[in-house]
Amino acid sequence: MRRIHAALMVTALALALGANSATAADDYVFDLVHSSVSFKARHLDISWIHGRFNEIEGHFSLDRQDPTKSTFDFKIKAESVDTGNKARDEHLRQPDYFDAKQFPTIDFKSTSVKAVKGGYEVVGDFTLHGTKKSITLNLQGGTEIEFRGTKRCGFSTALSVKRSDYGFDKTQIGPIGDEAKIDIDFEGTRK
């Protein structure tokens, strides 16, 4: 009887630990209303043109006990580019720039995560214009708050990409500079 009791105890403990490890990672889905991807690129090397992508989707999973098990991924719709000028946006969607019909999304998928002061250092595959490269994002943030019954967690990061590194036609770099600076801010929600 005592042996059965001990076995039950061990099983219960194992189940409890299992359940604990299953819930250790918190899964968040991007809140599109409070997430944004904006960019700026040099114009004629004298000023900056600003723009944003209006459609972004993604999710992330945070394991606070073991940050290396955390994951981040997001997709930006290239068609949703918006620089505040309809004609220029149409031009940017064409094959000389984003080639949105051929490469509809700009993707990021993490491959390794480590905790750093103030956030996480995330290494991942960044795919732009059909070219995949490994980049490192320094995500600042990660504090969770509860607002009206929904748990929220947000991050901010910035990166700089050279269009010529991502298969953009070098002969078409023209008046808009090769380098673009991208700011990414996102909030994830979970119940």
Next chain:
Amino acid sequence: MPNPVLYLQAVSTAAAVSMLLIVTLAWVRRRGFRYLSQPMAEVLALLGGMLAGSLILRLPFVWPPTTALQRLMMLVVPLATALELAAAWPKVPRRLVWTLRCLLSIAVVRCELHGSVYLGGSSAAWSWWLAAVVLSGCSLVGIAVWLSLVWLTRRSPGVSLPLSVAQAQLCAGLTIMLTGYLRGGEAALPLFASLAGVAVAGVFLTPGSNGEAVIGIGVVNLGALLLIGHFFGGLSAAQSVVIFCAPLLCGVSEFAWAKRRPRWIVEVVRTLLVAAPLLMLLVLEKQRFDREMKPLLTHVETSHPPHALDR
């Protein structure tokens, strides 16, 4: 940014190289090289001219090709050239040639749309039946225009036929540029120039040639370029259809009144008839460009108050 000087260099080089190759290959044939037929010489001259012009424009010769333009340069042009070289071989049965041309027509449409949002598997913008309708429709139009032009080359051959395809190619290039896809438009220039070069050289050197082989390459490239312009750039379906079908106006030579006219008049009428709708289309597109796109490129007047020290 468009570079008219570079375009002029590419066009003149492509035309000069193709004409030079026609002259050289005609000399080789006269020396008794029997295996080199006239259509083969024309195809080789066209290829040489296109290559020279494309290199000057630094068009994307990239392997593996990932964009529609790269697929045009790396797959469509070589396949069409290889097919027409094979078709120029007298011993190849005509039925086989036309079977291969039909297959190429289907393959070009599929190849150009490969990996795009239209045919992107489960997340594709088109359902499978819509994709089937569009692919077969484009292929059928391509084959119909190709067949009609070859039929015309046999009924009433003349320099106006390859020239009409060259005119359409030029119009396609300029219109695609005006719609905002500069690189796509540039790709039309070498073919236009070498096609015109081969056609003009043919008038003086090989009056007997009907130009079927070069027309074939021209039609395939024109079709592929219009597909790129429409599905990836800003070219409308109506513009694409007008440009692609414009060379069919050469069929005016089949009317009874044309049979009674001197040959040169028929040639001029054919050329002008093809040029008219293409020119009209270009003018309309230029007006749209001036209205919508030009403000992005031009200097905007500002109302700075003059500096105090300047007064």
